[in-house]
Amino acid sequence: xxxxxxIARYIRKLLRSKSGIEISYSxxxxxxxxxxxxxxxxxxxxxxxxxxDVGANVGQSALKFAKSFPEAAIHSFEPFEANFNELVHNTxxxxxxxxxxxxxxxxxxxxxxxxxxxxxxxxxxxxxxRQVEMKRSSDFSKESVLLSRGDSxxxxxxxxxxxxxxxxxxxxxxxxxQGFQGMFETGSISSVIVEVGFLKDQTHGNFQKINSYxxxxxxxxxxxxxxxxxxxxxxxxTNALYIIA
Numbered sequence: 729x730x731x732x733x734x735i736a737r738y739i740r741k742l743l744r745s746k747s748g749i750e751i752s753y754s755x756x757x758x759x760x761x762x763x764x765x766x767x768x769x770x771x772x773x774x775x776x777x778x779x780x781d782v783g784a785n786v787g788q789s790a791l792k793f794a795k796s797f798p799e800a801a802i803h804s805f806e807p808f809e810a811n812f813n814e815l816v817h818n819t820x821x822x823x824x825x826x827x828x829x830x831x832x833x834x835x836x837x838x839x840x841x842x843x844x845x846x847x848x849x850x851x852x853x854x855x856x857x858r859q860v861e862m863k864r865s866s867d868f869s870k871e872s873v874l875l876s877r878g879d880s881x882x883x884x885x886x887x888x889x890x891x892x893x894x895x896x897x898x899x900x901x902x903x904x905x906q907g908f909q910g911m912f913e914t915g916s917i918s919s920v921i922v923e924v925g926f927l928k929d930q931t932h933g934n935f936q937k938i939n940s941y942x943x944x945x946x947x948x949x950x951x952x953x954x955x956x957x958x959x960x961x962x963x964x965x966t967n968a969l970y971i972i973a
């Protein structure tokens with residue numbers, strides 16, 4: 729096996745030097761919920777004890793995190809009633825997961841929103857753009873959603889640090905991040921996983937704004953994972969991983 733790898737490496741080098749052809753390969757496409765990915769960046773000796781899953785939908789990510797980090801406490805946030813009820817149901821046998829019907833944001837309070845009536849909808853968002861689009865739908869209902877800054881939530885819960893902060897809120901991601909300003913400034917968040925879009929994309933967190941904010945508060949971009957493209961070749965979204973510098 730070692731000889732085969734050496735031969736393959738020699739062939740790649742030969743092609744690159746003689747013809748300019750670069751051959752790359754990947755054994756698999758890793759997910760950011762996998763233990764070894766996070767451990768690679770934060771260190772094998774790091775204890776992952778606190779995970780926030782912001783925009784939990786029905787618990788897909790929370791359950792993966794619980795499997796990868798059984799020792800961690802996981803706080804899942806889902807503001808929309810139908811999805812929240814499904815989240816509670818799906819995670820009822822997973823003790824480390826605590827579910828909160830709450831939208832983390834850059835302010836405390838509440839907001840009335842329109843909600844897609846499709847089961848397990850990933851279309852719901854409290855962003856203005858998504859709310860305008862929802863009005864064009866023929867099947868929606870109204871709900872009141874509680875808002876909380878991440879800093880406020882952590883203060884009430886007595887949480888002093890977050891090892892993994894995962895954010896996927898369909899365009900409200902910048903506001904979620906800004907709500908943790910105090911914790912970022914004290915270096916209390918070790919890593920951030922956030923779904924981002926580019927250019928004029930308003931349905932995912934704006935990469936330029938998010939990158940500027942996080943880098944300005946002591947984080948560094950580690951890489952992109954699970955990138956999705958349109959058929960045209962346009963990048964629809966990707967998951968960006970940031971770690972404390």
